[in-house]
Amino acid sequence: MAGDRALLRQALSTGEETDGRVEFKERLSREVHLSEARFESLAAQLRHRVLSGDGEATYVVGVTDEGHVAGIKPDAFSESMDVLNLIADEAGAHLDAVETWGTKDGIVGVATVKDGGTLEIATDHLIVGTAGHVDHGKSTLVGSLVTGRPDDGEGGMRSYLDVKPHEIERGLSADLSYGVYGFDDAGPVRVDKPDRKSDRATVVESADRVVSFVDTVGHEPWLSTTIRGLLGQKLDYGLLTVAADDGPTETTREHLGVLLATDLPTIVAITKTDLVSAAETDAVQRDVERLLRQAGRSPLSIARHGTDAALDEIGDGVVPIVRTSAITMDGLSTLDTLFEQLPKTAAAGGEFRMYIDRTYRITGVGPVASGTIESGTVAAGDSLLVGPVQEGTFEEAEVRSIEMHYHRVDRAEAGRIVGIALKGIEETDLERGMALVPKSADPTPTRRFKAEVMVLNHPTRIHTGYEPVVHLETVSEAARFEPLDGQLLPGDSGETEIEFKFNPYLIEPGQQFVFREGQSKGVGTVTQCIE
Incomplete structure (x- = not known):
């Protein structure tokens, strides 16, 4: 991705020093730099740079040994990153981030290499899909949950999950957003700023249980996006928000219908309880309970029956209801308890399969397919089939790298929300709805x-x-x-x-x-x- 040029200028001005953290490389090739003698020497050099930088080294690729910007072709830069990743792995380190700039002669990139192998992620990973009418506080509630901080009353927490400029301006989410927090022996592991990739990576790295939120869309014109978020992300639980100052709406009924029709265990959070009286909140809760009974479900008030009852009975037709306020933080500790203790429901076995939800291209890395792994596991270097593409065929591709919440991992299993960088296929050939399966599979497209x-x-x-x-x-x-x-x-x-x-x-x-x-x-x- 395009980065702050100050990072490049700083690396160039620091230059290569015998005991420094900066290393210049014009390019790295498999043929030359992965030969046995050269590979061992480069791994030792990288290890020295990491130790000299107190656990972190900076590799500038696309510059000469003297630090003159040269630039290299995109394919050569991608190959250089593959080779650097292998060298780092041999040296007990990993590529933490890569930033690139375009020049008239090609690409220049700065790779940050950190000590330690690629991230070993927690095996306990819960995925929760949020739904509810527009302005019923879904994104704000998630923002306060993952940060542990109250909202400012102006939807400040929501801004962390509204990822496009027009969404921030209008206060509407127009695509699926992702929030993450976790738990360890001491309790919740939260983020300072959910939109900062390093914060998310720290949670994924340190937590024993990771909770990811698929924050969907509440505005009626984008109901199809909400349906995609609830059907295509291999969710463990649903979290439906109903504002205490508005009550259930037609969109509430739409979203609840999708959640219950797919047999997804669901929690209802009555939000914004600070804005109305207790009597008005009681009335909204009665409306929610009536709506659930009409859908053939049994409502369970956590205020009356307790968190243990909700943990024991959720699913099997029982829907817990919790009252919350992102401003006073009422009810959020109850949600913490639920998300810390609820069992994972999505099965993880079988052959690898992932349906593509988003596609994009990263300069120097190539096309990336993003989505939730439906089944099985995938590892860097795996050979996959992608499709169906035109005429119902499947194309071969290789897994270049895998990222989860902005952190590179060696492998990922069912239930993980990941971005998979692919080699051997163009980003223009990838579309939402296509599937990734192992090369050994014999997929049959269906019309x-x-x-x-x-x-x-x-x-x-x-x-x-x-x-x-x-x-x-x-x-x-x-x-x-x-x-x-x-x-x-x-x-x-x-x-x-x-x-x-x-x-x-x-x-x-x-x-x-x-x-x-x-x-x-x-x-x-x-x-x-x-x-």
């Missing part, structure tokens, strides 16, 4: 499948030719329905054949999905893939 569906809401009846958008994992695609009984009425359950309108995807029986078109909506489960 047509059978499903058991339930119509939650529709103005009339669903006939053959009905074309809603189907949300499955991170897939969002228009599809054509052909009910086997000819039609489906609101409230009906039945079997239908479904065909994606434009592209095939990697799907399998048992996967759940949501379909939506205007005010019409429903849920379903894949029962059979049709060749």
Whole structure:
């Protein structure tokens, strides 16, 4: 990523010193620098630089030995980073960060190398998806949870999770955001600034249990983004927010319907209790309890029954309710207790699979596919298949590196939210909804499948030719329905054949999905893939 040029200027002005932390390299190549004799010498040199810098060294790549900026081609820079990563690993160190700048002759980069191998992350990792109506305090609540600090009353905590300039300006989240905190023997491990990558990395590195929040979107026009966040991130629990000064809304019902239809154990947080009287909060809680009972769930008031009861009974039709305020911090210690002790629910076994949620390109690193690992494990150097791409085929790619919450890791397992840098494929070939699987797999793309569906809401009846958008994992695609009984009425359950309108995807029986078109909506489960 583009960095502060002051870092580059400082490294160049410091220069290479015999007992200094700075090392200049014009480029590093596999052919030359990984030969046995050269590799050992470079590892010893890197170790010396790290020790000289009290555990941290700076490698400037794309400059001559005299410190003159030369610049190298993007492919050569990527190769240099691969080689430097191998050298660092041999020396018992790891690449902590890489910042790059473009010049007329190519790329110049500064790599920060730190002592110690790549991060060994906690095996206990909980992923919580937040949902709720716009301005009901989802992002603010998460911000106060992960920092342990009260909100300023102006939504200051929310700004840490609103990652785009127009979101900060409007106070609306228009994409999925991620917050993280954790727990160790002494209690919560929090971050100072959730938007600072070093803070997140410290939590991931030091905590025995890591809790990641997928903070979704509350504004009605972006409901599809919320559905993607709740279906495509392999969540362990849902956290639905309802503001005490507003109560349940139509969007609340939408989000609750998605959470419960996918059988996700859910907690309801009544937020902003500092803004209204206790009697008004009681009334909102009664509305929430009524809504849950209408959905066939049993509400459990933590204020009345205690945290232990919530821990014992969540799921299996029971939904705990907790009252909170990000300003007074009421109720947040209760959420801490829940997230520290709740068991992980998402299974971690099986063959590696990850559905792509976001794609981007990092200069000098290449294309990155981001998402939550659905099953299995993945390691740097693994050979994968990516797709389906055009014409339903899968392309080969190699895992260049893996990052979790801005920290490089050697491997990652099911339930981790990761960015996987890929080699051998272009970023323009990657799209949301594609899957990553091992090269040894024999994936079959599916365009047509059978499903058991339930119509939650529709103005009339669903006939053959009905074309809603189907949300499955991170897939969002228009599809054509052909009910086997000819039609489906609101409230009906039945079997239908479904065909994606434009592209095939990697799907399998048992996967759940949501379909939506205007005010019409429903849920379903894949029962059979049709060749």
